[in-house]
Amino acid sequence: MSTLLKVENLSVGMRGSTGVVVPVLENLSFAVEAGRTMALVGESGCGKSMTALAIMRLLPEDFVVTSGRILLEGEDILSASPKRMRSLRGNGISMIFQEPMTALNPLFTVGDQIGEVLRWHSGVGLAEAEQQAIALLRAVQIPAPEQRVKAYPHQLSGGMRQRVMIAMALAGRPKLLIADEPTTALDVTVQAQIFDLLADLQKETKTAIVLITHDLGAVAELADDISVLYAGRCIESGDADSVVSHPCHPYTRGLLDCVPQLKLGPRPPQAWSDLAEIAGMVPPLGARGPDCAFLARCREASELCRSRLQPALEPITDDHAVSCWRKSELAA
Amino acid sequence: MTTLQAAAPPDSSEFVLNVNDLVVHFEAGRKRPLQAPSFVHAVDGVSFRVRRGTSFGIVGESGSGKSTTAQAIMRLVPATSGQIVFGERNILDLTGKGLREVRKHLQIVFQDPFSALNPRRRAGEQIREPLDLLGIGTPGERDERVRRLLAEVGLPPNAANLFPHQFSGGQRQRLCIARALAPEPDLIVCDEAVSALDVAIQAQILNLLKRLQRERQLTYIFISHDLGVIQQFCDEIAVMYLGKIVEQAPAATIFAEPRHPYTWSLIAAAAPPGPTREALKQHYLVKGDPPSPVDPPPGCRFAQRCPSAVDQCRKSLPLQESIGTNHYVACHRAAELLPPSFDG
Ligand SMILES: Nc1ncnc2c1ncn2[C@@H]1O[C@H](COP(=O)(O)OP(=O)(O)OP(=O)(O)O)[C@@H](O)[C@H]1O
Numbered sequence A: 001m002s003t004l005l006k007v008e009n010l011s012v013g014m015r016g017s018t019g020v021v022v023p024v025l026e027n028l029s030f031a032v033e034a035g036r037t038m039a040l041v042g043e044s045g046c047g048k049s050m051t052a053l054a055i056m057r058l059l060p061e062d063f064v065v066t067s068g069r070i071l072l073e074g075e076d077i078l079s080a081s082p083k084r085m086r087s088l089r090g091n092g093i094s095m096i097f098q099e100p101m102t103a104l105n106p107l108f109t110v111g112d113q114i115g116e117v118l119r120w121h122s123g124v125g126l127a128e129a130e131q132q133a134i135a136l137l138r139a140v141q142i143p144a145p146e147q148r149v150k151a152y153p154h155q156l157s158g159g160m161r162q163r164v165m166i167a168m169a170l171a172g173r174p175k176l177l178i179a180d181e182p183t184t185a186l187d188v189t190v191q192a193q194i195f196d197l198l199a200d201l202q203k204e205t206k207t208a209i210v211l212i213t214h215d216l217g218a219v220a221e222l223a224d225d226i227s228v229l230y231a232g233r234c235i236e237s238g239d240a241d242s243v244v245s246h247p248c249h250p251y252t253r254g255l256l257d258c259v260p261q262l263k264l265g266p267r268p269p270q271a272w273s274d275l276a277e278i279a280g281m282v283p284p285l286g287a288r289g290p291d292c293a294f295l296a297r298c299r300e301a302s303e304l305c306r307s308r309l310q311p312a313l314e315p316i317t318d319d320h321a322v323s324c325w326r327k328s329e330l331a332a
Numbered sequence B: 001m002t003t004l005q006a007a008a009p010p011d012s013s014e015f016v017l018n019v020n021d022l023v024v025h026f027e028a029g030r031k032r033p034l035q036a037p038s039f040v041h042a043v044d045g046v047s048f049r050v051r052r053g054t055s056f057g058i059v060g061e062s063g064s065g066k067s068t069t070a071q072a073i074m075r076l077v078p079a080t081s082g083q084i085v086f087g088e089r090n091i092l093d094l095t096g097k098g099l100r101e102v103r104k105h106l107q108i109v110f111q112d113p114f115s116a117l118n119p120r121r122r123a124g125e126q127i128r129e130p131l132d133l134l135g136i137g138t139p140g141e142r143d144e145r146v147r148r149l150l151a152e153v154g155l156p157p158n159a160a161n162l163f164p165h166q167f168s169g170g171q172r173q174r175l176c177i178a179r180a181l182a183p184e185p186d187l188i189v190c191d192e193a194v195s196a197l198d199v200a201i202q203a204q205i206l207n208l209l210k211r212l213q214r215e216r217q218l219t220y221i222f223i224s225h226d227l228g229v230i231q232q233f234c235d236e237i238a239v240m241y242l243g244k245i246v247e248q249a250p251a252a253t254i255f256a257e258p259r260h261p262y263t264w265s266l267i268a269a270a271a272p273p274g275p276t277r278e279a280l281k282q283h284y285l286v287k288g289d290p291p292s293p294v295d296p297p298p299g300c301r302f303a304q305r306c307p308s309a310v311d312q313c314r315k316s317l318p319l320q321e322s323i324g325t326n327h328y329v330a331c332h333r334a335a336e337l338l339p340p341s342f343d344g
């Protein structure tokens, strides 16, 4: 398999009012191969959406890439012209945004919006675009697509809107699909359907997927690889099974522990026992020191951690890397 | 009427809330002029009872009527028919002073803490507002209570002077909880109160809610689509589908011996990864969307998607029947269909 997306030492900063640039993302590196899925995981405010927007070259004003490269099939998209970027966003990369209602235009029908992408992408006429839009709606399992193609976004349920977003994202036959929390707002049955749908479509199209989420357990099945972000830094990455079944960084462990897992089968009624918490919160921009970003919240922190800088992301096995001074003790 | 009340005579001290055949219909316009209007059957004959000091969970697909049930209890939407008995009174009959009195004891926390707060008023004023409106305590006592509440939900004292946008999502939800606690309610409805929060903050808020429940003997109606959370948090659970409760049981029962095909589908979708999950998905996860809640056809609401549906299901509506201790199910075939095996 060929590497489709390669992010190398990407750093993004925010220019404050005084002209100082504060770090938002620091030294991120990851790669996604065609037909594979990588999950970017972390609490809100860790920089997941910023990573996605940097790849799309859609960073908000005041946010700048301060170093690194983003290679799409070897082409450095950070130096691509605006014209080239527009063409890539139509053909090469698509994104499903966190909030489907804000990403769909309420004034146009679903068919108009998918059709526009199709016409732009492959230059088909109006009638042909509608036929293809219906086929896409059918592919994402929207019932009665011939009628739904004429519906406005507000006439659809949340799950259907999210599927329309996926249909739109697929209309340009992207090589890379970035899905920013595509199911956070949806209920479990719809979430399971959407994950299955993404996996099925991926098998056919060999699309590389970057899946963004705060719920590590939820994506374990769908992802091939996982990168855990904390305060703009990648603190653990590797093969999905390995990261989920042998998490090593205290933050990754915390993320897995604070989610109550559904337990099936007979068990005695139990009194409530408090869920594990990760005390405190993600440090805001500008409040991140040079030492381990997780230090203030870490239960495993030792004197050693306090006297050193942010640890490098280093391998603990062939397919698993961790950024923690105590990784060898914790992995044991 | 369901067999729910027949099953056990209510003991007025044990149950805080008794919802009886609640119906909420919304007018959905007319298909043609002069024709009778259509109705959205958002809640269509729902009955349940909530035990004092416990958490009663409601799960179900989007649009199944969970929030509408919650809002009818809060009198935020008008009920079409039915009874909601709180204490000794049917709160659907109350007006004016009686309604204000009951409102002190019933509070709600919503999913989106931002839109639930007034962006232009300081946090302290917003917590104080229900006290002012309901005329609780002297002005000095109200200030004191606001200070105590902030501490109780884990916000710093200076939070009183801040505006909602100056808080993080998790802090805003703490603020909403403080506001709900202000009039010292008996029952708080949490409508997806942790669904918009990330997993770390969700754990903090759930722990906070449980601590408050212990300290204040609070009763919760807890709406969520996360079965893992519901299982841990709730004592009893009702599963809703298209305006109806299809199954209701203690938490320990419903995840061990679920008896309704829709409950099976929900569980299959949420089962923890592994071979059991694959087998459950294969056999029990249903596809597609629920049918429209506008003028639903007769018969079982789940019949269109149910793999076990037979002719009778499409003709007559199954009623809720007792099939075990506090376990009720509404399915014609409940007696013959075996629950899934969870051992892989
Ligand atoms: N004010 C209203 N007017 C018309 N229809 C409504 C109104 N409020 C709710 N509905 C409809 O009633 C049904 C039940 O809605 P409700 O909000 O109770 O669902 P829910 O179970 O809370 O779903 P979710 O999980 O998406 O929050 C839906 O079909 C909805 O579209």
Ligand SMILES: Nc1ncnc2c1ncn2[C@@H]1O[C@H](COP(=O)(O)OP(=O)(O)O)[C@@H](O)[C@H]1O
Residues within 6 Å of the ligand: A024, A042, A043, A044, A045, A046, A047, A048, A049, A050, A051, A060, A284, A285
């Ligand atoms: N428009 C913005 N202006 C200023 N700060 C922002 C803006 N958008 C995001 N941030 C900050 O950038 C950091 C990363 O945000 P984001 O990538 O959105 O996080 P995530 O998607 O992981 O929740 C956070 O500290 C967030 O508060």
Ligand code: SF4
Residues within 6 Å of the ligand: A249, A250, A251, A292, A293, A294, A295, A298, A299, A300, A301, A302, A305, A311, A323, A324, A325, A326, A327
């Ligand atoms: S380096 Fe130290 S403080 Fe940082 S995560 Fe590892 S143990 Fe915790």
Ligand code: SF4
Residues within 6 Å of the ligand: B260, B261, B262, B300, B301, B302, B303, B304, B306, B307, B308, B309, B310, B313, B318, B330, B331, B332, B333, B334
């Ligand atoms: S009544 Fe029939 S259609 Fe309804 S859940 Fe039972 S078997 Fe399925």
Ligand SMILES: [Mg+2]
Residues within 6 Å of the ligand: A048, A049, A098, A180
């Ligand atoms: Mg985000």
Ligand SMILES: [Mg+2]
Residues within 6 Å of the ligand: B066, B067, B068, B191, B192
């Ligand atoms: Mg709702």
